[in-house]
Amino acid sequence: MAGSNEVNANESKMAVPLNTWVLISNFKLAYNMLRRPDGTFDRHLAEFLDRKVPANATPVNGVISFDVLIGRTSKLLSRIYRPAPSTSAAVPLLADLYQPPSADPFPVIIFFHGGSFAHSSSNSAIYDSLCRRFVSLCGAVVVSVNYRRSPEYKYPCAYDDGWAALKWASGEPWLQSGKDAKFRVFLAGDSSGGNIAHHVAVRAAESGIEVSGNILLNPMFGGNCRTESEKRLDGKYFVTIRDRDWYWKAYLPEGADRDHPACNPFGPNAAKLDGLPFTKSLIIVAGLDLVQDWQLAYAEGLKKAGHSVKLVYREQATIGFYLLPNTDHFYQVMDEIKNFVMANVQ
Amino acid sequence: MSSSFRSDMGTDPYDSVGDDRWIIASASDRGSSRGEIDSLLHGAGYRVRSTDLRHVAIGLEQLESTMVGHQCVASSAEAIHYNPSDLTAWVDSMLSELAPDPHLLRHPQSTATANTWADPTQQRPSLHRLENHHQHRNVPAVSLQSMDEEEDAAIRLVHLLVSCADSVQRGDSEMAGSLLDQTRLALARVNTGFGIGKVAGYFVDALCRRLYPPPPSATGGGGSAANLEILYHHFYEACPYIKFAHFTANQAILEAFQGHDRVHVVDFNLMHGLQWPALIQALALRPGGPPLLRLTGIGAPSPDGRDALREVGLRLAELARSVQVRFAFRGVAATRLEHVRPWMFQVAPGEAVAVNTVLQLHRLLGDRASPEGSDAAAAEPIDTVLEWIVGLKPKIVTVVEQEADHNKPSFLDRFTEALFYYSTMFDSLEGGRVGGSHRGGQQQQQTVVAAVAEAYLQREMCNIVCFEGAARVERHEPLARWRDRLGRAGLRAVHLGSNAFKQASMLLTLFSGEGYCVEEVAGCLTLGWHSRPLISASAWRADDADDASPPRDHQTLVLQDHSSSITSGSNNVVDGDDHLHQHSVMRSHMGSSDRINDTGSGSSCSRV
Numbered sequence: 001m002a003g004s005n006e007v008n009a010n011e012s013k014m015a016v017p018l019n020t021w022v023l024i025s026n027f028k029l030a031y032n033m034l035r036r037p038d039g040t041f042d043r044h045l046a047e048f049l050d051r052k053v054p055a056n057a058t059p060v061n062g063v064i065s066f067d068v069l070i071g072r073t074s075k076l077l078s079r080i081y082r083p084a085p086s087t088s089a090a091v092p093l094l095a096d097l098y099q100p101p102s103a104d105p106f107p108v109i110i111f112f113h114g115g116s117f118a119h120s121s122s123n124s125a126i127y128d129s130l131c132r133r134f135v136s137l138c139g140a141v142v143v144s145v146n147y148r149r150s151p152e153y154k155y156p157c158a159y160d161d162g163w164a165a166l167k168w169a170s171g172e173p174w175l176q177s178g179k180d181a182k183f184r185v186f187l188a189g190d191s192s193g194g195n196i197a198h199h200v201a202v203r204a205a206e207s208g209i210e211v212s213g214n215i216l217l218n219p220m221f222g223g224n225c226r227t228e229s230e231k232r233l234d235g236k237y238f239v240t241i242r243d244r245d246w247y248w249k250a251y252l253p254e255g256a257d258r259d260h261p262a263c264n265p266f267g268p269n270a271a272k273l274d275g276l277p278f279t280k281s282l283i284i285v286a287g288l289d290l291v292q293d294w295q296l297a298y299a300e301g302l303k304k305a306g307h308s309v310k311l312v313y314r315e316q317a318t319i320g321f322y323l324l325p326n327t328d329h330f331y332q333v334m335d336e337i338k339n340f341v342m343a344n345v346q
Numbered sequence: 347m348s349s350s351f352r353s354d355m356g357t358d359p360y361d362s363v364g365d366d367r368w369i370i371a372s373a374s375d376r377g378s379s380r381g382e383i384d385s386l387l388h389g390a391g392y393r394v395r396s397t398d399l400r401h402v403a404i405g406l407e408q409l410e411s412t413m414v415g416h417q418c419v420a421s422s423a424e425a426i427h428y429n430p431s432d433l434t435a436w437v438d439s440m441l442s443e444l445a446p447d448p449h450l451l452r453h454p455q456s457t458a459t460a461n462t463w464a465d466p467t468q469q470r471p472s473l474h475r476l477e478n479h480h481q482h483r484n485v486p487a488v489s490l491q492s493m494d495e496e497e498d499a500a501i502r503l504v505h506l507l508v509s510c511a512d513s514v515q516r517g518d519s520e521m522a523g524s525l526l527d528q529t530r531l532a533l534a535r536v537n538t539g540f541g542i543g544k545v546a547g548y549f550v551d552a553l554c555r556r557l558y559p560p561p562p563s564a565t566g567g568g569g570s571a572a573n574l575e576i577l578y579h580h581f582y583e584a585c586p587y588i589k590f591a592h593f594t595a596n597q598a599i600l601e602a603f604q605g606h607d608r609v610h611v612v613d614f615n616l617m618h619g620l621q622w623p624a625l626i627q628a629l630a631l632r633p634g635g636p637p638l639l640r641l642t643g644i645g646a647p648s649p650d651g652r653d654a655l656r657e658v659g660l661r662l663a664e665l666a667r668s669v670q671v672r673f674a675f676r677g678v679a680a681t682r683l684e685h686v687r688p689w690m691f692q693v694a695p696g697e698a699v700a701v702n703t704v705l706q707l708h709r710l711l712g713d714r715a716s717p718e719g720s721d722a723a724a725a726e727p728i729d730t731v732l733e734w735i736v737g738l739k740p741k742i743v744t745v746v747e748q749e750a751d752h753n754k755p756s757f758l759d760r761f762t763e764a765l766f767y768y769s770t771m772f773d774s775l776e777g778g779r780v781g782g783s784h785r786g787g788q789q790q791q792q793t794v795v796a797a798v799a800e801a802y803l804q805r806e807m808c809n810i811v812c813f814e815g816a817a818r819v820e821r822h823e824p825l826a827r828w829r830d831r832l833g834r835a836g837l838r839a840v841h842l843g844s845n846a847f848k849q850a851s852m853l854l855t856l857f858s859g860e861g862y863c864v865e866e867v868a869g870c871l872t873l874g875w876h877s878r879p880l881i882s883a884s885a886w887r888a889d890d891a892d893d894a895s896p897p898r899d900h901q902t903l904v905l906q907d908h909s910s911s912i913t914s915g916s917n918n919v920v921d922g923d924d925h926l927h928q929h930s931v932m933r934s935h936m937g938s939s940d941r942i943n944d945t946g947s948g949s950s951c952s953r954v
Binding site for chain 2: 010018019021022023025026028029030032033045048049051052053124125126129242323324325326
């Protein structure tokens with residue numbers, strides 16, 4: 001129905017627990033304040049409002065984190081999460097941080113946080129929580145990339161930064177494991193991070209870097225036409241077509257439309273993925289996410305190009321279900337992720 | 347897999363271990379006990395008590411409905427945010443910055459037993475139908491049976507509300523509280539998005555606030571003057587009432603000024619001065635050339651050293667300069683109208699004076715002595731003000747007022763009246779928006795503006811229901827009572843003619859949906875929705891006004907409908923000997939003293 005700015009909170013209230021509703025509604029409200037109609041973004045206020053946490057080399061629940069600059073000259077920051085090194089010291093020494101967590105094969109997950117290309121950072125509280133969980137779930141080292149955001153940095157900056165992080169990680173000796181000293185890397189992301197994971201995976205496939213798997217949580221894709229799910233769910237579950245349009249406009253190059261291959265990788269302008277050694281994908285789609293038709297089309301596109309896809313469709317889930325551990329969606333999807341990683345880390 | 351770290355074997359790896367900064371929830375932690383911080387939100391960086399979650403959620407919802415639209419976004423960006431982690435405080439402070447009244451927040455004591463997270467599936471019944479008025483044209487076709495069910499639910503809701511107001515009036519707070527809970531339950535069965543459900547929801551909140559007044563907050567009462575202006579502007583945009591008021595008043599003023607070289611308009615509530623560009627332009631075009639126009643604008647003092655009145659004056663001066671109308675502006679800052687004194691206007695001899703009061707006079711009324719309202723009782727501020735208005739010997743006094751009796755002595759009567767009045771108002775916001783072919787049909791933008799306009803109306807509603815004494819300023823009285831009052835003060839009606847009527851009708855067809863209707867009532871005009879008048883416009887002159895002016899010429903100077911947007915352009919001060927737009931601001935202090943501090947803007951007012 002029309003009127004994407006209409007206050008229509010009623011359906012969303014029934015779909016999620018109260019504290020989830022408060023969290024996501026708060027984001028929605030704050031984000032509305034930050035997006036200006038002229039396409040600019042109130043970055044100062046965004047940074048003020050975003051809840052951040054510092055890195056913490058003191059183990060918490062067996063996980064530590066620290067920030068690194070990727071490459072000496074670059075300004076690209078990443079936060080590394082890893083199992084606490086086995087050391088008797090209360091706080092690991094710097095040298096300990098760069099020890100492999102295990103001699104046995106362990107996964108490295110390069111994680112791209114969500115935020116529709118404009119919001120959040122690798123030190124945002126919600127993503128700090130999620131990355132810690134990945135570590136505990138899979139025994140992984142997680143590299144959360146603080147990629148450059150739009151509208152200040154448009155396509156392809158986020159992809160460039162993702163690619164830089166992958167290349168950096170692939171050259172770190174302590175991230176290799178197993179008898180064959182292999183770099184067992186997964187690319188993961190939610191929302192815009194899922195989109196970034198895909199495009200970095202394409203580059204990896206084209207460049208001969210082997211990726212063990214892609215994990216896409218409610219990935220952000222789109223296109224010019226309005227799909228049925230967009231029209232049906234517009235404004236009903238925290239997200240509107242209008243805000244999606246704003247974020248695409250902010251990320252895509254000037255003058256591009258949403259059939260740009262960054263947004264629509266299986267659209268009219270896309271390069272074919274057939275024959276590429278593209279990785280396996282685990283794609284999680286929330287049934288109350290208005291862009292699900294694009295996500296499903298993405299999964300189909302991968303399949304048609306001959307690539308392995310595991311699709312997990314959570315019918316009653318909304319966006320952001322993975323932010324708070326208070327639903328079945330959360331726990332079951334975490335299980336799926338764990339199984340996928342374990343199955344492909346060898 | 348290495349054994350050097352804990353592996354997840356199907357149990358949640360995060361226990362509530364004792365790191366202060368990180369209370370990560372365990373699977374068993376389905377929600378903290380009352381009063382404790384919600385641990386999951388804590389993990390996301392927010393400290394919210396579990397018991398406050400509902401309050402915050404409601405606040406977020408209210409913020410969303412207020413916080414739409416370009417101006418509001420800009421305003422929110424200018425707002426100073428503190429400690430976003432304290433979501434409760436943040437939401438509350440944003441609401442008091444942007445929303446009309448903190449009263450609309452549910453008091454924590456009154457936690458509803460009803461599930462406010464209802465799942466409405468019904469269509470909207472209109473309260474209108476309960477009054478046996480026309481069926482709302484926009485109600486979609488549904489089966490008769492379901493309509494009856496909704497109507498029953500709506501009727502029940504109204505009944506509960508009125509019963510609750512009754513127990514409030516009787517001072518039976520226990521009964522009132524219980525009825526409030528029942529009302530909330532009933533509310534859960536109607537769609538609170540619009541129609542009766544929406545209006546009822548606001549009245550429930552207002553009653554609740556009246557029953558359980560929150561302690562005086564640090565932010566003081568209500569929103570700032572600047573934010574009220576924003577709400578007012580949205581109300582101006584969303585529906586034709588204010589435009590109608592301006593249009594009609596300007597026409598009367600224009601006619602009264604005919605044949606006068608020097609004219610002086612006193613505006614009781616300048617706001618953004620939306621009314622005046624059209625008058626300035628009409629004066630520019632009048633045969634024989636424009637007069638020297640002086641405008642005195644009364645408004646609230648600006649905080650923070652800003653001089654909002656002056657800014658408006660400068661913009662108007664710039665406009666006047668561009669159409670070659672000699673113009674001078676003076677601002678009078680007053681917290682209450684009764685503190686204004688006529689000498690502040692410095693009316694010059696020989697000037698034709700127009701006094702313009704749009705939705706202001708009712709603020710000067712007091713409690714009515716008896717139900718019949720024999721106002722021969724103690725002198726109220728209104729009497730003083732009317733006296734000096736008459737003393738100015740104005741050529742015209744334009745009066746626009748809400749057409750309702752929200753000043754009845756009985757709280758229950760006021761409440762019931764307001765319930766129906768604002769229900770109709772809200773209906774018109776809804777219906778006028780859908781039906782209108784407004785500026786190329788920008789539906790989404792209209793929705794946005796309408797939502798903020800509702801916030802403007804909520805503010806009025808809440809004042810009527812929650813306040814008494816000097817704080818209750820929305821003391822609307824119907825045209826019939828104003829006629830008597832103005833007549834006793836020595837003013838005589840100036841009939842608004844068919845030309846004004848015709849122009850008002852044309853304005854409505856151009857800009858608003860069907861359902862609005864203009865009526866002529868003994869020389870005054872009313873604008874209403876589906877035969878219920880909601881606002882009245884009338885014009886008056888002093889009995890003994892010096893009648894040196896020529897007889898009224900019924901030629902109509904057609905007022906162009908000036909674009910309603912006031913661009914906040916640069917405040918260029920144009921200097922030129924032939925343009926007099928110097929300005930000084932006089933401030934009146936609250937209280938009895940008549941001492942005035944000049945704000946020291948440095949300029950004096952010089953005269954032609």
